[in-house]
Amino acid sequence: MKEKLAEKLKRKGILLLDCGMGTNMQKAGLKNGEECGELWNADSNRDKVLQLHRSCVEAGSDIIITNTFGANPIKLTHYRASDRVEELNREGARLACRAAGDEVLVAGDIGPTGDILEDWGGTRSRDEIRRGYERQVTGLLEGGVNLIILETFMDVEELLLAFEAARKLSELPVIASMTFEAGPNGMRTMWGMTPEQVAQRLEEAGADAVGANCGMGTRDMLQVAGEMVKGTSLPVAVQPNAGVPELCGGETFFPETAEQMAEVAGEFKTAGVKILGGCCGTTPEYIASVKSRLGL
Ligand SMILES: [Zn+2]
Numbered sequence: 001m002k003e004k005l006a007e008k009l010k011r012k013g014i015l016l017l018d019c020g021m022g023t024n025m026q027k028a029g030l031k032n033g034e035e036c037g038e039l040w041n042a043d044s045n046r047d048k049v050l051q052l053h054r055s056c057v058e059a060g061s062d063i064i065i066t067n068t069f070g071a072n073p074i075k076l077t078h079y080r081a082s083d084r085v086e087e088l089n090r091e092g093a094r095l096a097c098r099a100a101g102d103e104v105l106v107a108g109d110i111g112p113t114g115d116i117l118e119d120w121g122g123t124r125s126r127d128e129i130r131r132g133y134e135r136q137v138t139g140l141l142e143g144g145v146n147l148i149i150l151e152t153f154m155d156v157e158e159l160l161l162a163f164e165a166a167r168k169l170s171e172l173p174v175i176a177s178m179t180f181e182a183g184p185n186g187m188r189t190m191w192g193m194t195p196e197q198v199a200q201r202l203e204e205a206g207a208d209a210v211g212a213n214c215g216m217g218t219r220d221m222l223q224v225a226g227e228m229v230k231g232t233s234l235p236v237a238v239q240p241n242a243g244v245p246e247l248c249g250g251e252t253f254f255p256e257t258a259e260q261m262a263e264v265a266g267e268f269k270t271a272g273v274k275i276l277g278g279c280c281g282t283t284p285e286y287i288a289s290v291k292s293r294l295g296l
Pocket of ligand 1: 214215279
């Protein structure tokens, strides 16, 4: 049986996550906005997903994240695939587990629905969203994940619905990660919460680790990380982007190099971050650079 997340953390002190799945899949040919990346888990592109997971394992990730970020029924409806939620999550989990081998942990990835809760004037009820996430968790569990990661959420209430689904169906550890933006009042979620408030809220709810990912590069993320650490006694997990994307000749370009991210890695450690990876624009090379810089 694989070492549990908490044991692994205790033994190693700091754990490495993997790199941004979506942007790497686009490099591998996924048509952004037109094509559903999660369908790759169950079609002839599945080897590309497997290969990306393997590259992250080779680069030194302790935890790899399944290609299931948008595999909830609401998002899959846009691709007429809402009847395939369990299958796409199960197959995504299986691919990651194949690449992970005996040592590396597999985190089942769950992202936001992209819709707004009824409570805030949207059209989706809490029940509908929670039930959708239960289907997603069911597939991830069938595929054999070792933990669950809820990431890139902007609304903590939506994240908590996914959290309830995970807790209802399993006892696996849950990493709960939100996205922040830098504004005139400092770091805030889209709905105005500070990193400290988010960390407290997620700890109270019973998450095993809390964190922040996407939306910003390493420097801003370092600030968010420091504030989160203040708000919680739980392990803090962060995944910065490779800088803020710029448009360059119609192509999205991420300005921070692997070397630049590695330079900040020690500061994340000093700030108290326990789980570190990369989000959009990062590649296995970033993970390898961070690993080498931290002497892991
Ligand atoms: Zn991202």
